[in-house]
Every structure is written in structure tokens, then in C-alpha cells.
Amino acid sequence: MTYMKKPNVRHPGLRKNELGLTRRDYEGLVSTLCAGCGHDSISAAIIEACFELDLPAHRLAKLSGIGCSSKTPTYFLNRSHGFNSVHGRMPSIATGANLANRDLIYLGVSGDGDTASIGLGQFCHAMRRRVNMIYIVENNGTYGLTKGQFSATSDRVSKSKKGEANLFEAIDLCTLAIHLGAGFVARGFSGDKNHLVPLIKAAFRYNGFAFIDIVSPCVTFNDHEDSTKSYDYVRAHNEAMDRLDLVPEREEITAQAEEGQTTTVRMHDGSLMRLHKLDDSYDPRDSESALTTLRKRYAKGQVVTGLLHIDDQDTDLHKLLGTTSQPLNAVPMSELCPGNAELAKINKGFR
Amino acid sequence: MSSVDVAVKTRNSMRATDITDPNYFHKVVDCQWACPTHTPVPEYIRLVAQGRYTDAYMLNWESNVFPGILGRTCDRPCEPACRRGRLEDKPVAICRLKRVAADYRGDVSGLLPKIPKKKNGKRIALLGAGPASLTVARDLMPLGYSCVLFEKDPRGGGLMRTNIPSFRLPEKVINEEVDMILDMGVEARFGHEVTSLKSILDEGFDGVFVGTGAPRGKDLNIPGREEAAKNIHIGIDWLTSVAFEHVKKIGKRVVVIGGGNTAMDCCRSAIRLGGKDVRVTVRSPRADMKASDWEIEDAEREGIPIFDNHQPSEFIVENGKLAGVKFARMSAEYDKDGRRKLIPTGEELIFECDDVLMAIGQDNAFPWIERDIGLEFGEWDMPVVDKTTMMSTRAGVFFGGDAGWGPENIIWAVAHGHQAAISIDLYCSGQSLTASRPAPGISLVSQKMGLHEWSYANDYSEDSRVAVPHVATKKSLKNLKVEVELGYDVKLALEEAERCLNCDVQTVFVRNLCIECDACVDICPVDCINFTANGEEQDLRQSLRVPAVNEEQDLYISDQLKTGRIMAKDEDLCLHCGLCAERCPTGAWDMQKFTYVERQANPAGQVNCMAYIS
Ligand SMILES: Cc1cc2nc3c(=O)[nH]c(=O)nc-3n(C[C@H](O)[C@H](O)[C@H](O)COP(=O)(O)OP(=O)(O)OC[C@H]3O[C@@H](n4cnc5c(N)ncnc54)[C@H](O)[C@@H]3O)c2cc1C
Ligand SMILES: Cc1ncc(C[n+]2csc(CCOP(=O)(O)OP(=O)(O)O)c2C)c(N)n1
Ligand code: SF4
Ligand code: SF4
Ligand code: SF4
Ligand SMILES: [Mg+2]
Numbered sequence: 026m027t028y029m030k031k032p033n034v035r036h037p038g039l040r041k042n043e044l045g046l047t048r049r050d051y052e053g054l055v056s057t058l059c060a061g062c063g064h065d066s067i068s069a070a071i072i073e074a075c076f077e078l079d080l081p082a083h084r085l086a087k088l089s090g091i092g093c094s095s096k097t098p099t100y101f102l103n104r105s106h107g108f109n110s111v112h113g114r115m116p117s118i119a120t121g122a123n124l125a126n127r128d129l130i131y132l133g134v135s136g137d138g139d140t141a142s143i144g145l146g147q148f149c150h151a152m153r154r155r156v157n158m159i160y161i162v163e164n165n166g167t168y169g170l171t172k173g174q175f176s177a178t179s180d181r182v183s184k185s186k187k188g189e190a191n192l193f194e195a196i197d198l199c200t201l202a203i204h205l206g207a208g209f210v211a212r213g214f215s216g217d218k219n220h221l222v223p224l225i226k227a228a229f230r231y232n233g234f235a236f237i238d239i240v241s242p243c244v245t246f247n248d249h250e251d252s253t254k255s256y257d258y259v260r261a262h263n264e265a266m267d268r269l270d271l272v273p274e275r276e277e278i279t280a281q282a283e284e285g286q287t288t289t290v291r292m293h294d295g296s297l298m299r300l301h302k303l304d305d306s307y308d309p310r311d312s313e314s315a316l317t318t319l320r321k322r323y324a325k326g327q328v329v330t331g332l333l334h335i336d337d338q339d340t341d342l343h344k345l346l347g348t349t350s351q352p353l354n355a356v357p358m359s360e361l362c363p364g365n366a367e368l369a370k371i372n373k374g375f376r
Numbered sequence: 377m378s379s380v381d382v383a384v385k386t387r388n389s390m391r392a393t394d395i396t397d398p399n400y401f402h403k404v405v406d407c408q409w410a411c412p413t414h415t416p417v418p419e420y421i422r423l424v425a426q427g428r429y430t431d432a433y434m435l436n437w438e439s440n441v442f443p444g445i446l447g448r449t450c451d452r453p454c455e456p457a458c459r460r461g462r463l464e465d466k467p468v469a470i471c472r473l474k475r476v477a478a479d480y481r482g483d484v485s486g487l488l489p490k491i492p493k494k495k496n497g498k499r500i501a502l503l504g505a506g507p508a509s510l511t512v513a514r515d516l517m518p519l520g521y522s523c524v525l526f527e528k529d530p531r532g533g534g535l536m537r538t539n540i541p542s543f544r545l546p547e548k549v550i551n552e553e554v555d556m557i558l559d560m561g562v563e564a565r566f567g568h569e570v571t572s573l574k575s576i577l578d579e580g581f582d583g584v585f586v587g588t589g590a591p592r593g594k595d596l597n598i599p600g601r602e603e604a605a606k607n608i609h610i611g612i613d614w615l616t617s618v619a620f621e622h623v624k625k626i627g628k629r630v631v632v633i634g635g636g637n638t639a640m641d642c643c644r645s646a647i648r649l650g651g652k653d654v655r656v657t658v659r660s661p662r663a664d665m666k667a668s669d670w671e672i673e674d675a676e677r678e679g680i681p682i683f684d685n686h687q688p689s690e691f692i693v694e695n696g697k698l699a700g701v702k703f704a705r706m707s708a709e710y711d712k713d714g715r716r717k718l719i720p721t722g723e724e725l726i727f728e729c730d731d732v733l734m735a736i737g738q739d740n741a742f743p744w745i746e747r748d749i750g751l752e753f754g755e756w757d758m759p760v761v762d763k764t765t766m767m768s769t770r771a772g773v774f775f776g777g778d779a780g781w782g783p784e785n786i787i788w789a790v791a792h793g794h795q796a797a798i799s800i801d802l803y804c805s806g807q808s809l810t811a812s813r814p815a816p817g818i819s820l821v822s823q824k825m826g827l828h829e830w831s832y833a834n835d836y837s838e839d840s841r842v843a844v845p846h847v848a849t850k851k852s853l854k855n856l857k858v859e860v861e862l863g864y865d866v867k868l869a870l871e872e873a874e875r876c877l878n879c880d881v882q883t884v885f886v887r888n889l890c891i892e893c894d895a896c897v898d899i900c901p902v903d904c905i906n907f908t909a910n911g912e913e914q915d916l917r918q919s920l921r922v923p924a925v926n927e928e929q930d931l932y933i934s935d936q937l938k939t940g941r942i943m944a945k946d947e948d949l950c951l952h953c954g955l956c957a958e959r960c961p962t963g964a965w966d967m968q969k970f971t972y973v974e975r976q977a978n979p980a981g982q983v984n985c986m987a988y989i990s
Contacts, residue, residue, distance in 0.1 A: 029828075029955065032836035036902045036922045036949055037464050061893040061961025069898035216892060244893065244961045256891045260939065 031055050043079040051075050051082065053103040057096070063215035063241030063256075064094050064163045068101045070218050071132070071161075074225040075102060085130045086122060090115040090144060093170045094136035094163035094241070113144025116151035119158050120342070126352035127343055130229065131158035138168040141177035141196045152205040152234050157341040159228045159235045160207075162198055163215070165243035166254035173246030184251035199333055200319055202236045203312050208336040209235035210315070212329060214259055215242065223269035224332060230271065232293040233341050240328060259328055266307070266318075266331035270299040293339050300332055309335050389910040390942075392935040395884065398818045401970040403930060404947050405880045407470055410457035412791035414816075414974040415439040417454060417470055418880040419988055422832065424473050425873035427866070432477035434487055434984040439974070441511050441557075441790050442536075444549040447475025448861065449540055451668065451785040459879055462926070462949060463902075466841040468876045472861075476869040478549070484556075489518035489981040491560050496520035498582040498804045502562075503570050506534020507786045508777025509587035510557045511793025512800065515977040517560040519801060524581070525562050528569035530620075532558060534589055535778075536786060538616040539638070541645050542857045573745045573773075583772050583800040586759075587793070590778040594737040596633065600691030604698035604732075608691065611642045611735030618645055618856070625650040627730025631701050632656045633688055634735035635665035640675045642733040647678060648856045655727060657686040657701075659718060661708045674860065678849055683727075687718065692726060700728040738783045758782065765809040766796040774799060797977040814975035817989045823881055823967045824957075830967055832878050834954040836901070842872040878952045882970045885943055887934045889964035892941070896956035896965055897921070902949040905956060910942045920946055 031052070039047040051072040056065050075082070082104035089095035091112035098107050106129065110118045119133050140148045140162045151160070166179040173186060177196045184190055202210045209231040213221040221239065228235035240259050242248045248255045253262075273296050288300040288309065300309065307318040315334040322329045349356060393400060403409050407417040415436060423432035436443035450471050458467030498521050502509040505527035513523045531537060532554045536545065558564055570576060576584060593610035595601075601608065607627070611634065617623040630651040632643045635658030647654045656675065658665055662684040665672065676682065685706040692700040705723040708716050740758060745751060752760040752769040759768050761775045768775055776792030778784060799809045823831045845862045852858045864872060897905045903921045910916065916931065917924040924931060929948035936942055957965040971989040976982060 029835050029953070029958070031899060031955065032901045032951065032953065033838060034463055034465075034836060034901055034951065037462075038922045038925065039903065040922070055899075059961065060959045061891065061895045063893065065898055066894045069894065216894065218894065242893070244891075248891075256893060257938075 048076045053100040056100040059245045061244040066215040068097050070221045072101050073222045088119045089134045090139035092136035092139045116147035128352045133160040137164040137176045137178040152207045154342045163241040167247040169243045180253040183253045198238045203334050207236045208233035210334040211237045211332045213239045226271045230292040262328045264327045266304050268301045272297040388912040390933045393933050402972045406457040407454035410453045412788050413440045421873050421876045429480035430482045433481040438982050442553045444478035492520045501581040501584045503586045504588035505532035508789040508793045511790045512585045512797045513562050514557045515797035518978045523562045525564040526568050538619045571744050586775045587777045588779045590738040590740045590783045592739045592741040600693045603693040604691045607698035608732045611638045629653045629729040630731045631729040632733045637667045639735035640671040642735050643680045656682045658684045659687040700726045702726050765799045801977040817973040819971045819989045820968045837874040884966050884968045889962045895959040899955045899959040904950045906944045907941045
């Protein structure tokens with residue numbers, strides 16, 4: 026970490042987005058994480074994605090649990106809403122917030138400990154319920170904040186910094202997400218922003234539960250030779266399945282995509298996502314083939330990255346429950362709380 | 377396969393930067409690079425910030441010889457070059473911080489170079505006692521040379537004494553800094569006008585330096601010039617008469633003709649010597665005026681109006697006496713190459729006045745140099761002089777300052793003096809004037825003190841440039857000798873010093889330590905750092921996080937990294953804040969102080985500079 030704050034001065038040539046903001050306007054406080062932590066790169070990728078999408082910061086809510094990863098929302102989008110919840114409980118907070126105000130964009134940021142250990146149940150139910158949110162796991166295969174214990178995503182072959190063996194099989198969060206009905210499932214690597222930023226942008230545009238598992242080396246406790254979540258290991262074993270392009274609604278589509286290699290998905294806001302596949306052995310719209318690919322590649326020791334699965338049925342929790350189309354804070358009090366007489370009527374119905 | 381764009385090494389890809397080339401990091405220190413004598417600016421600003429005024433003074437004195445004078449009057453090419461000026465901010469007040477060093481310094485007499493009692497037997501003639509000649513004397517005296525100074529005026533200093541008015545530069549400051557040199561034992565022949573170079577050469581000197589300046593003020597031959605001669609004054613001659621107190625007053629209505637710094641000094645002197653209605657007139661549009669912005673500002677603050685696009689066409693004479701100046705109004709037109717043409721609008725007008733001060737430029741004049749002594753003259757009747765060695769076509773005769781290259785400024789005169797002294801010393805010892813010139817002294821040293829501790833103040837100051845306090849205009853207009861600027865006090869100086877970015881503390885990148893985690897890219901406040909595919913310089917410049925459009929500033933390029941990419945840093949706006957180095961988990965970035973010392977004839981006279989590079 027640094028003790029000095031990042032000066033406000035900025036490059037006069039910095040590009041501005043549609044809102045007249047620069048990338049710097051999407052920053053937060055200076056990070057207190059260890060220098061070189063992958064999580065910081067993910068924060069930078071989120072900043073870049075929000076800037077490029079022209080997102081108004083006040084329309085976004087950041088939610089997190091506990092962990093180094095869960096601390097990061099402080100380091101980006103300091104003009105957005107935020108809730109730093111209890112360890113592993115971010116999904117319930119997100120579900121509640123989303124039910125109360127469906128108009129905000131919900132960005133959940135969690136760690137592999139926060140999600141795959143203590144929060145696993147919560148995570149599963151948020152996906153089942155198809156909460157409309159972006160859920161990012163900053164996956165370093167360790168409990169960084171509590172000084173480097175194995176997490177549930179540590180690979181069986183991975184060793185701790187001190188050389189202890191890992192006794193348990195890893196939980197693959199992407200596989201789990203596809204099983205439980207997450208409509209957008211992707212994996213990225215913090216060390217490859219060119220690939221990561223488009224994934225995050227696409228997730229923002231997706232209506233439903235969008236999950237991104239981002240491999241994010243912990244430089245302090247899990248970046249050694251026997252780790253499978255180190256910079257070197259991931260770089261050597263990274264298999265990008267595709268490259269994403271997000272074509273905003275307002276832009277004309279010019280280049281004609283080559284058939285076969287490119288899948289075009291129309292997002293619910295009208296923008297187009299173009300997926301250039303680098304591997305045609307699977308179809309991201311077919312969950313079965315995605316699961317097979319993941320399993321096979323994992324067995325070979327490969328770290329598969331890219332948009333692994335997308336389901337373009339436009340559904341989320343509000344649709345399933347048939348809730349009001351307005352955020353609750355916009356529903357008149359008389360409707361929100363129709364009074365004792367109405368309550369008595371309802372109670373009567375249960376008698 | 378990773379999706380990272382793997383660099384394709386083409387023949388035209390950029391090569392890794394060679395940071396051992398002394399010029400590479402020197403160029404990053406914009407102020408020092410721009411300074412003709414390459415004064416270590418950030419170093420002396422840090423010394424000022426630490427309250428080490430004497431050390432700051434000596435570092436300056438060794439480099440530029442006249443810190444007290446220059447701290448008030450320098451043309452300051454360093455300031456337009458200052459990196460802060462490119463950050464939507466004003467440059468650091470480099471010049472006025474130099475004055476602080478001079479104002480608050482202690483006694484330096486014990487710190488000056490010792491003059492050997494036993495001379496080396498070589499005698500050098502120095503013609504003219506301006507800053508150029510004085511610099512040559514300063515550099516050669518400690519080596520044991522005997523210097524003989526010929527000056528037509530009664531005192532030394534050249535135009536610094538005779539033309540720069542005392543409300544900008546008090547006489548005391550000139551005396552101190554000129555005497556430091558004369559007191560080294562220079563044999564000064566004041567009141568001695570040289571009328572023949574041949575006769576000087578005949579005296580058998582081992583070397584001759586011509587530092588006689590550009591002493592002839594330009595005239596304007598329009599109708600009425602002769603009839604009104606009594607009240608038409610050549611600016612530089614008039615300023616000299618004022619300096620030597622031969623002139624003590626001027627008429628109530630004064631028209632100054634010209635838009636350079638001399639015009640500013642003339643009008644401001646006139647208003648102090650009884651002028652009530654003093655006007656400056658320029659033929660060109662205001663934006664094209666030659667005077668420095670700050671000099672124009674100062675004149676206007678004193679209530680002097682500037683009339684641009686006014687071309688004088690006639691001196692109006694009534695009863696055999698000057699009555700006014702007639703002007704044609706001009707308008708500037710630019711052709712497609714941007715060349716300016718002044719076209720009369722047809723409108724004419726007359727400014728009534730009692731006196732005219734003519735400040736339209738200076739010429740060189742060498743009527744006293746014989747044309748048959750092997751000393752060639754070239755274009756505009758200027759001597760042919762070698763740009764590096766300062767030697768003319770006659771061996772052993774050197775030129776510098778305004779005499780060598782036309783009217784310029786003090787700091788260039790000093791720079792020429794240093795180079796000429798090196799040449800004279802080499803010449804007198806029979807060495808090559810080119811091959812034997814000394815190389816600059818450089819060093820590069822880590823500033824790391826602890827985990828996040830550096831030996832310099834790396835935090836960025838968001839303060840704006842601190843204004844220099846002035847005496848009340850009312851008071852200064854009453855007396856020519858009252859210095860207008862009061863200078864910074866210690867507190868203001870500290871505030872201003874903190875604005876310096878320490879551009880000499882360089883970001884040094886060690887490729888094989890980098891794990892490409894991007895931490896430095898993300899923390900850099902001004903988006904300097906990139907990890908990208910290599911390419912041709914132009915493509916690369918365009919492809920950076922913020923395109924590197926300022927081509928005067930280099931890209932710092934590394935060899936290929938593990939992913940096949942390179943690190944490319946645009947030096948243009950780097951704040952030298954060290955955040956990249958603080959963020960880097962592996963120490964691939966380090967902040968290292970780059971020192972650069974321009975060598976002089978007498979390295980023993982550069983004690984403070986040597987301490988600074990070691
Ligand atoms: C009005 C005015 C204001 C200026 N203000 C500034 C300023 O603020 N800052 C700045 O940096 N520069 C300023 N300059 C320019 C600066 O003064 C000169 O560029 C600088 O002094 C040149 O130094 P020099 O040593 O080459 O010659 P000079 O300073 O001109 O010295 C030459 C000396 O040679 C003597 N000399 C000439 N001919 C003979 C001879 N035949 N025999 C004997 N002696 C002779 C002269 O009397 C003079 O003393 C100003 C110039 C003018 C005219
Ligand atoms: C209820 C509860 N149990 C345990 C902890 C201790 N704890 C804090 S962070 C953490 C693990 C965080 O790991 P992860 O989510 O992977 O975050 P990282 O620091 O690796 O980014 C644990 C176990 C806690 N804060 N609260
Ligand atoms: S302990 Fe690991 S996860 Fe936590 S900040 Fe440091 S590097 Fe990042
Ligand atoms: S010192 Fe480093 S972080 Fe600071 S501006 Fe320069 S490159 Fe950027
Ligand atoms: S912070 Fe250091 S290791 Fe990381 S990319 Fe920058 S130079 Fe390389
Ligand atoms: Mg973790």
C-alpha cells in the first residue's frame with residue numbers, strides 16, 4: 026500500500042466519455058491492498074468498463090462481503106452506492122436491495138473464501154433466483170485477508186507458500202454457476218485487461234445473473250512456484266476461448282462477422298455482443314457443451330477463460346415473482362402500505 | 377494461448393531505451409536541459425526548500441556565475457520548458473527561487489575557488505567587461521591564467537550594469553557578483569576603449585576573447601529625424617546615461633518606439649524620471665511583441681499603455697523642436713505559410729510628445745577589427761565563429777555573448793564564456809579544441825530510504841504558482857532605485873519550492889523483475905505507463921493509454937517482457953511522484969536521482985557540483 030494519496034492532477038489529454046467524464050472520475054480511494062495484488066487490476070478493469078459504458082456512477086450499487094477482495098469497492102466508483110456486508114452474506118443483501126429498488130445496477134464483489142466457503146449457500150440461491158446483478162469473484166485460491174489459508178477453490182495440486190499440500194478438491198465456481206442457472210458465466214484473469222474489460226462490460230449489459238470468476242493472484246500468499254493461481258502459472262496455462270466485442274446500440278455495425286467463428290448475441294438493452302471464438306469445440310449457448318469443455322480442459326491443467334456460457338432468455342427474479350415495475354421508493358405510500366383495513370382483509374384470507 | 381497481443385518484432389519496432397546515454401535522462405529534466413549552462417535546477421530548489429541557501433547559491437554560482445543577477449533578470453528559458461506548465465498549470469518560479477538562494481545566502485568568500493599565487497605564465501586578453509568576458513575570467517583565473525580586461529566604461533558588468541534599470545536589478549547585487557570575479561586578481565583596464573584588435577594582438581597575448589556585445593542601437597531614418605535629434609534618444613544609449621546618472625529627467629510626454637524588452641525598460645525608466653504620459657508603440661500586433669510576457673505585465677501594472685499596430689512614419693517638428701510622432705495604423709495578414717505581412721490600413725494619427733525613446737533593436741559593430749588579420753566575417757558582417765569551440769577563423773581569437781552571436785541574454789553569454797574558457801585552456805596547452813572537450817559528469821542513484829520512503833518530497837503539491845510580492849507602485853515610481861520586486865520570503869519560497877516535481881528523480885525500470893501485474897499502470901496519476909505490443913514509434917505513440925502527442929518528449933521503451941509485450945512510458949507528464957515504484961511488488965520500478973554536471977575549464981572550481989554528482 027501507499028501512504029500518499031493519488032494526486033488529483035490528471036493528463037490533460039485524457040479521453041472523455043458521453044457523460045463528459047474521464048476514467049479518473051470513476052476511481053475510488055487509494056488501495057490499501059498489497060502492491061501488485063491482482064484485485065487492484067480488477068478494480069482498474071471495472072473502472073475502465075464503467076467509463077467506457079458511460080455509466081452514471083449514482084445509478085450503481087457496490088456490494089461486498091469480507092476479504093481483501095471485498096474491500097476493493099472502496100477503491101473504485103466512489104460516487105456510487107455501497108454496502109460492505111458480513112462475511113459471505115453479500116448475496117442476501119444484493120437480493121434484498123434488488124427487490125427494493127430494481128432500477129439500480131448491482132455489482133457484487135466477493136472472494137473465493139467469501140463465496141465458495143462461508144457464502145456458498147447464499148451464492149447458490151442468488152443464482153437460482155436469478156437476481157439481476159453482476160457477481161464478481163476475485164479468485165486467488167486463498168484467504169488473503171487472514172494470511173493465506175487454502176480456500177475452497179485451491180486446486181488439489183496447489184501447495185501453500187510454506188509447502189503444505191492441499192487435501193481437498195477445488196470447487197469450480199463456473200461449473201457450479203452453469204448448473205444452478207446463472208445466465209451469464211465467464212472467467213477472466215486479472216493480468217489480462219484487454220480480455221477482461223469487455224467481459225465486464227458485457228456482464229453489465231446482461232439482464233439476469235451475470236457471474237465472472239476472475240483469477241487474481243495474491244502476490245503475498247499465493248504467487249509462488251507451487252501455486253496454480255500465480256501470475257506465471259496462469260499465464261502459462263491460460264486458454265482464452267474467445268474474444269468479446271460489445272457493440273453499443275447507438276453504433277452501426279460495420280464489419281460483417283465471419284460465419285462460424287463468431288456468435289452474435291443481442292443484449293436486452295439493444296447492444297450487440299460479438300463473440301469471436303478461438304476454440305469451436307463448444308457452444309456457449311449450450312450449457313452441456315460448456316460444462317464438458319470446462320471439465321476436459323481442467324483435467325489437462327488448463328485455465329479456461331472467456332465467456333463460457335450465455336443464456337439469452339430474458340428473465341430475472343422480478344419477472345419470476347411478478348413484482349411491481351417501480352422501485353419501492355417510487356411507489357406511493359398509500360399503495361405501499363394500504364392500511365389496517367387491507368391488512369385485515371388479507372389476514373382474513375388465511376383464516 | 378493467451379489473448380494478450382503478442383508482440384511481433386518487426387524491423388521498425390522501437391529499440392529499448394539506452395538509459396546510460398547521458399542525454400536520455402538529461403532531457404527528462406526539462407529545466408536543466410533548457411538552461412544554456414545546464415544548472416541543476418531541481419537540486420537547488422530542494423536545497424532552497426531545506427533552507428540551505430548558501431549551498432543552493434554556490435551550486436548556481438558554479439554553473440551560471442551570476443545567481444543574484446540572474447535570479448532577478450534571467451530570460452529563464454527553463455520556465456517555459458518546465459513540466460508543470462504542461463499540466464494545465466504555471467511553471468515553477470525557477471528564476472525567483474534562484475534569487476531566494478542569493479538573498480538568504482551566508483558569506484561565500486571562503487567557498488570561492490583559490491587563486492594560485494604562482495601563475496601559469498599565460499596571458500589572456502578579455503575585451504569588454506560583460507557577463508561573457510567575466511565568465512571566461514572566472515573560469516581561467518583559478519587555473520593560474522593572467523587575465524587582462526579591457527572595458528570602455530568606468531565599471532564592469534556590461535549591459536547588466538548599463539542597461540538593466542536598477543528598479544529591476546540593484547547596483548549592489550551587480551557589484552557583489554562582478555567584484556567576486558575582479559577580486560580574483562583580474563587586471564581591469566576600465567575606461568579603455570579598444571580601437572584596434574591588431575594592436576591587442578601585437579601585445580602578444582596567448583589568447584584573446586572578444587566579449588564586446590552588440591553595442592549599437594538601431595535608428596529609424598524617417599522624415600524629421602535630424603531636425604528633432606535633440607529629443608530623440610537611442611534606447612540603449614539613453615539607459616546607459618541613466619545608469620551613469622548623466623541623465624536624470626525626461627519630458628512629460630514620452631513615446632517609446634519598439635516592443636521588446638528594451639522598450640519595456642525604457643518606458644518604465646521614463647515614468648520614473650518625470651514622464652507623465654508615457655506610451656509604448658509597436659508596429660506589430662501585440663501577440664507578436666518580442667518582450668517577455670512578464671516584462672509587459674510589469675509595464676502595464678505601472679499604468680503604461682501599449683499601442684500595437686502603430687508604425688511610425690514621421691517625426692513632427694514644430695519651431696525646430698520635436699512635437700510628436702506620426703503613425704500609420706497597420707494590420708497583420710498571414711499567408712498560407714504563416715508568414716506575416718503588415719499592411720497599412722490607411723488610417724494615420726499623431727501622438728504629441730516631448731521625447732522619443734527608440735528601442736527597435738541592436739546591431740553588432742566591429743569597426744575596430746581590421747579585416748586583414750585572418751579573421752573572417754560572414755553574413756550580416758558578423759565574425760565567423762565555431763559554435764562548439766567559440767574560436768574565430770584566426771587561431772587564438774575567441775568570441776562569445778552578444779558579440780559572437782548577436783543580441784541574446786545574460787545566461788547565453790555565460791554559457792558561451794564557459795565554452796570559450798574550455799577552448800582557451802585547451803588551446804594554450806596545445807590540445808584539440810574538439811576531441812579533448814571534457815564529457816559531462818553524470819550519476820544515477822536510488823532514492824529509496826524505506827518501504828515507502830524516499831529521500832525527496834515525492835508528494836505532489838496542488839498549489840498554484842506563488843506570486844512574488846512587490847513594493848507599492850506609488851513608492852517605486854517615485855524613485856528609480858527602488859527595486860520593484862521584494863522577492864519571496866522564506867515561507868513563500870518553501871511553498872513555491874514544493875511545487876517542483878523533482879524531474880531529476882528518474883523512474884528506472886528493470887525488465888526482468890517485472891511480473892506484469894499492472895499495478896504501476898493503474899496507480900499512475902497521469903497515465904504514463906503502458907504494457908503493449910511493440911511497433912513503429914508513430915503507431916506506438918498513438919496506441920498508448922493517452923496518445924503521446926508531444927514528440928519532443930521521449931518514450932522510455934523496455935526490451936520484451938514475458939508476455940511478449942514491452943513497457944512503454946511516455947516521459948511527457950510524469951510527476952516523478954514515485955507511486956509506480958511504491959506500488960510495484962517486485963521493485964521493477966525504482967526512483968533514482970540523475971545528476972548531470974556540465975564540465976568547465978576548471979573542474980576544481982566545481983566543488984559543489986562535484987559533491988552533487990557523487
Ligand atoms: C535594455 C536591455 C535590457 C536587458 N535586459 C536583460 C534581462 O533582463 N535579462 C537578460 O538575460 N538579458 C538582458 N539583456 C541582454 C543582456 O544584457 C545581454 O545579452 C548581455 O549583457 C550580453 O553580454 P555580453 O557579455 O555579450 O556583452 P555586454 O553585456 O554587452 O558587454 C559588453 C561590454 O563590452 C564593452 N565594449 C564594447 N565595445 C568595446 C570596445 N571597443 N572596447 C572596450 N569595451 C567595449 C561594453 O561597454 C560592455 O561593457 C538586456 C539588454 C538590454 C539592452
Ligand atoms: C463470520 C466470519 N468468519 C471468518 C472471518 C475471517 N475472515 C475474514 S476474511 C476471510 C477469508 C477471505 O477470503 P477471500 O474471500 O478469498 O478474500 P481474499 O482476502 O482472499 O481476497 C475470513 C475467513 C470473518 N471475518 N467473519
Ligand atoms: S494479502 Fe493477497 S489478496 Fe490480500 S491484498 Fe495482499 S496480495 Fe492481495
Ligand atoms: S513517477 Fe511513476 S506513477 Fe508517478 S507520474 Fe511518473 S510514471 Fe506515473
Ligand atoms: S508494478 Fe512492477 S511488476 Fe507490476 S507491472 Fe509494474 S513494473 Fe511490473
Ligand atoms: Mg481469496
